[in-house]
Amino acid sequence: MSIQFVKYHGLGNDFILVDNRHSSDPCLTPEQAIDWCDRHFGIGADGVIFALPGQAGTDYTMRIFNSDGSEPEMCGNGIRCLARFIADLEGKGSSTVSYQIHTLAGVMVPKLQADGQVTVDMGLPRLLASEIPTTLTAPDDKVVNQTLEVTGQTWEVTCVSMGNPHCITFVDDVASIPLEAIGPQFEHHAAFPQRTNTEFIQVVSPDYLKMRVWERGAGITLACGTGACASLVAAVLTGRSNRRATVELPGGCLDIEWSDDQRLYMTGPATRVFVGEWVG
Numbered sequence: 001m002s003i004q005f006v007k008y009h010g011l012g013n014d015f016i017l018v019d020n021r022h023s024s025d026p027c028l029t030p031e032q033a034i035d036w037c038d039r040h041f042g043i044g045a046d047g048v049i050f051a052l053p054g055q056a057g058t059d060y061t062m063r064i065f066n067s068d069g070s071e072p073e074m075c076g077n078g079i080r081c082l083a084r085f086i087a088d089l090e091g092k093g094s095s096t097v098s099y100q101i102h103t104l105a106g107v108m109v110p111k112l113q114a115d116g117q118v119t120v121d122m123g124l125p126r127l128l129a130s131e132i133p134t135t136l137t138a139p140d141d142k143v144v145n146q147t148l149e150v151t152g153q154t155w156e157v158t159c160v161s162m163g164n165p166h167c168i169t170f171v172d173d174v175a176s177i178p179l180e181a182i183g184p185q186f187e188h189h190a191a192f193p194q195r196t197n198t199e200f201i202q203v204v205s206p207d208y209l210k211m212r213v214w215e216r217g218a219g220i221t222l223a224c225g226t227g228a229c230a231s232l233v234a235a236v237l238t239g240r241s242n243r244r245a246t247v248e249l250p251g252g253c254l255d256i257e258w259s260d261d262q263r264l265y266m267t268g269p270a271t272r273v274f275v276g277e278w279v280g
């Protein structure tokens with residue numbers, strides 16, 4: 001088996017991109033994606049992303065496997081990388097092109113900017129417990145400032161879905177959170193039937209948030225675009241931030257806006273690192 005790939009990252013959240021335009025099924029199995037993502041015995045990445053033919057009138061379809069082989073509905077940093085990958089494939093790398101991308105979370109619209117950044121219309125946040133999903137409140141209620149018991153400690157959490165689930169906790173100092181130890185306990189908590197991504201947020205000012213993340217299916221990553229959007233929504237819902245803020249992650253900063261049209265707009269970089277060929 002010989003497959004060409006290109007490695008990209010969005011603020012250190014890194015992905016292997018595969019040109020899958022010839023078929024509507026990913027050319028790798030979840031087990032193969034696990035092998036590719038292995039940082040010692042494979043290429044190394046937080047996930048593998050496939051550019052497939054568009055569905056329902058869209059330009060392309062994005063599918064993604066996390067590094068544990070599970071398939072998330074959406075990936076914010078990944079869709080910026082996908083947009084740049086497609087533009088490179090189409091020879092439009094330096095233009096301000098935009099694409100309609102079909103994902104399991106709905107249609108997303110990334111647009112390449114003249115300065116090299118990518119802005120993505122990430123759609124509407126979903127706030128009801130049944131939409132997260134979580135059993136923390138009644139299905140039709142929002143999950144804002146709810147208590148959650150993890151590792152014998154009580155946390156106050158707010159949950160937001162950006163198509164994928166996020167559980168957000170505001171803390172005084174993100175650096176002091178033992179993410180490696182508690183991340184898995186949030187991810188696999190019985191209150192989250194589809195597991196959850198977990199963000200810890202320090203509010204520096206109403207327009208500047210610091211974030212660390214434990215991702216479902218990938219563990220600690222240097223950035224998470226859907227997580228940054230969900231965290232801004234949680235910060236607005238709890239009266240902690242403005243509707244537009246910089247979110248600083250270990251890998252760098254994203255600009256996030258929860259616009260008056262209620263949609264989330266995320267702007268950040270997407271960087272090509274190298275091309276390769278898998279000869280497994």
Ligand SMILES: N[C@@H](CCC[C@H](N)C(=O)O)C(=O)O
Pocket residue numbers: 013066071072073074075076077078164165197215216217218221223224225226227
């Ligand atoms: N890093 C991503 C999110 C990837 C999916 C996530 N691990 C999940 O399972 O939901 C982002 O930038 O949004």
